[in-house]
Amino acid sequence: MTIVFKVSEKVQQKMISYYEDKRREKTPPYAIFQALDADTIVTLYESGKVMFQGVSADIDANMWVETEKKLTGLTINMNEMKERKEKTTIARKTIYGLTTIGSDEVGTGDYFGPIVVTASYVPKEQIEFLDRLGVKDSKKLTDEKIMEIAPTLIKEVDHCTFILKNDEYNKYQNNGYNMNKIKAILHNKVLFKVKSEHPQYDKIIIDQFVFPKKYFEHIQEAKDKVKDITFLTKAENLCASVAVSSCISRYIFLKEIDKLSEELGITVLKGSGEEVDKLTAEIVKKYGDEKLYHIAKLNFKNTEKYKQYM
Ligand code: MN
Secondary structure (H helix, E strand, C coil): CCEECCCCCCHHHHHHHHHHHHCCCCCCEEEEEEEEEEEEEEEEEEEEEEEEECHHHHHHHHHHHHHHHHHCCCCCCHHHEEECHHHHHHHHHCCCCCEEEEEEECCCCCCEECCCCEEEEECCHHHHHHHCCCCCCHHHHCCCHHHHHHHHHHHHHHHEEECCCCCHHHHHHHCCHHHHHHHHHHHHHHHHHHHCCCCCCCEEEEEECCHHHHHHHHHCCCCCCCCCCCCCCCCHHHCHHHHHHHHHHHHHHHHHHHHHHHCCCCCCCCCCCHHHHHHHHHHHHCCCHHHHHHHCCCCCCCHHHHHHHC
């Protein structure tokens, strides 16, 4: 069993002293220490990630989850903990430094607003600049940070963005296209455009949302297809061009939500929760339900659920 998660600075300090006399002589690359505690191997990395390996790894891991809670109040998510680390670290080492074209999308979990898909071309010489800008781990960036750095990315990184408006989305859905098929078609479209402009690259990477076999089924009818794709989960952490695409897509999505709010005179919410149901009722009262076709994704459950607030 292998468990990996990130701990705070405070817990790192605790761990360093706790494992002081259990340290192994050799320290793996990028690690602060590696220790052997009973039958569990514990490795703390410079990144703040800690890895527990062994049959009772969960017992040791749990102890530090509790320590984290006690010291900082932070709850470490058990699902995140069981991340398959080998795959991640290998992918990071072998992919992060390459010249890549990568794509990512935003808006697929939001009732209101379009779907935005971007593909970016990042030559390896540009990665350091992007790291300094703070593009890494774009999922963890706040909207404020995105608003701050995305204009620079849009200017400095060659990319292609496609915005799928709600009426087009709803038309696709009415024609029997599901979300993954729509996404696949859009990813293929922007990747093809960027690839034609930048035929020199090491890898093309998609932040995986569907099995590769399914992906290629979905784009079967497309005239131009990009076929040499590496599919990776959590790709925005492993590949600079995917991280950039994720930032740019989110920026444009946020802008679209702002535009929509202005147009409606109502602050539009992201996501698809209960608050969105209430907001939908408010919008329908003001503009009628035919308005939703142009501003929302009608196949979401919200289209039924808002009616209880009418
Ligand atoms: Mn993604």
